[in-house]
Amino acid sequence: MKITDAKVFVGGPAKNYVTLKIMTDQGVYGLGDATLNNRETLPAAYLRDYLIPNLIGMDPRNSEDIWQFFYRGAYFRRGPIAMAAYGAIDMALWDIKGKLAGMPLYQLFGGKSRDGALVYAHATGADLEDLMDSIAYYVEQGYKAVRVQCGIPGMPTASYAVPEEKGHTRNYITDYTGIRPKVEIWDTDRYRRYMPEALARIRERFGPDLKILHDVHHRLTPREAAEFAKAVEPVGLFWLEDPTPAEDQDALRLLRQHSTVPVAIGEVFNSIWDCNKLIENELIDFIRVAVTYAGGITHVKRIVDLAGLHHVRTGFHGAPSHSPLGMAAQAHLNAWAPNFGIQEYLVLGTPECDALFPSEHNMRNGMMYVSDAPGLGVDFDEGEAGRYEYKPASHPVVRLEDGTMWNY
Ligand code: GCO
Numbered sequence: 001m002k003i004t005d006a007k008v009f010v011g012g013p014a015k016n017y018v019t020l021k022i023m024t025d026q027g028v029y030g031l032g033d034a035t036l037n038n039r040e041t042l043p044a045a046y047l048r049d050y051l052i053p054n055l056i057g058m059d060p061r062n063s064e065d066i067w068q069f070f071y072r073g074a075y076f077r078r079g080p081i082a083m084a085a086y087g088a089i090d091m092a093l094w095d096i097k098g099k100l101a102g103m104p105l106y107q108l109f110g111g112k113s114r115d116g117a118l119v120y121a122h123a124t125g126a127d128l129e130d131l132m133d134s135i136a137y138y139v140e141q142g143y144k145a146v147r148v149q150c151g152i153p154g155m156p157t158a159s160y161a162v163p164e165e166k167g168h169t170r171n172y173i174t175d176y177t178g179i180r181p182k183v184e185i186w187d188t189d190r191y192r193r194y195m196p197e198a199l200a201r202i203r204e205r206f207g208p209d210l211k212i213l214h215d216v217h218h219r220l221t222p223r224e225a226a227e228f229a230k231a232v233e234p235v236g237l238f239w240l241e242d243p244t245p246a247e248d249q250d251a252l253r254l255l256r257q258h259s260t261v262p263v264a265i266g267e268v269f270n271s272i273w274d275c276n277k278l279i280e281n282e283l284i285d286f287i288r289v290a291v292t293y294a295g296g297i298t299h300v301k302r303i304v305d306l307a308g309l310h311h312v313r314t315g316f317h318g319a320p321s322h323s324p325l326g327m328a329a330q331a332h333l334n335a336w337a338p339n340f341g342i343q344e345y346l347v348l349g350t351p352e353c354d355a356l357f358p359s360e361h362n363m364r365n366g367m368m369y370v371s372d373a374p375g376l377g378v379d380f381d382e383g384e385a386g387r388y389e390y391k392p393a394s395h396p397v398v399r400l401e402d403g404t405m406w407n408y
Pocket residue numbers: 037174215217267318319320321344395
């Protein structure tokens with residue numbers, strides 16, 4: 001069996017999805033996702049200029065060897081652009097394998113460990129009152145877990161995942177059109193004075209059963225993070241996300257010494273080498289990698305297995321920028337993983353997105369149910385894809401009030 005051709009598409013409704021389609025001499029094709037949010041053209045160029053010309057003629061069933069060929073063969077290892085490109089190839093090869101076997105991918109991993117996978121939604125508000133309305137909306141929709149972010153009184157601008165004005169409380173997306181980023185101003189002192197009390201009021205209003213998550217988005221130093229974690233401990237958070245910039249794998253020691261708040265980290269990681277110390281030293285409780293830019297199913301499965309040895313559960317990244325293909329790969333891992341924790345899932349669910357990526361994966365009552373179709377269980381309509389083109393966009397950047405650059 002041989003790979004005969006492969007194509008890359010960049011574009012989509014509201015988001016620039018990077019979609020890879022690998023064709024074979026047996027008519028079976030595979031689909032993969034290389035969407036690296038706001039840098040989408042780069043994995044696409046790597047695929048087109050180097051990886052696809054090498055793929056042609058290879059046996060698509062040898063997904064492990066093909067992964068090793070590209071990873072080891074590049075000499076310069078890792079990095080989100082390369083890992084997203086390998087990730088797309090890997091997903092597409094698993095898709096082909098599933099279709100050849102006539103089985104959904106979760107069956108090839110070891111079958112289902114659960115029926116539905118718990119997901120969390122994003123509640124947001126320009127202020128706490130707005131946020132309470134947003135949480136109430138998701139609870140009414142049947143969500144059992146909600147991530148909560150709100151505007152901080154006196155903060156010079158809105159900060160991460162928070163709208164500028166009241167009333168924009170559903171699926172608020174923090175990306176901005178254009179190459180030049182919007183600038184947000186951040187003040188740690190105002191945040192740490194306000195947020196613990198706000199979280200306590202949310203717990204009081206919604207009672208003990210709601211799983212409450214909060215994302216610090218890399219803004220605190222290790223000492224501040226330890227202090228913050230201690231302050232929010234009575235709230236009983238499901239997790240505290242990205243309290244510190246995650247490239248320092250030792251930063252969480254101080255937090256661990258001072259608090260038992262569950263910690264989730266890893267959406268910016270792209271390899272096992274970015275999180276092996278965090279996992280082996282049991283400094284985190286949830287690993288947040290995404291199948292898309294952490295090298296695909298082959299590599300992420302290794303991370304999940306390492307995590308399982310150390311009581312670390314999965315909480316895969318699923319921001320609105322994730323393509324239904326990457327989310328499907330995660331849905332299959334979520335169905336199988338013995339150490340599954342939760343899935344971030346932003347239901348953009350527009351008719352345009354469903355038309356581009358037809359699938360039978362579905363969401364009910366805050367749970368995600370995986371499709372039983374062979375392979376990934378998502379198709380790609382090339383006719384629909386022709387309607388979209390790449391539109392540059394950018395994450396905001398963050399500065400302190402005196403102009404110093406900070407972490408978005
Ligand atoms: C999350 C993330 C995102 C990121 C975005 C960057 O928890 O979902 O923090 O909102 O900011 O994915 O591309």
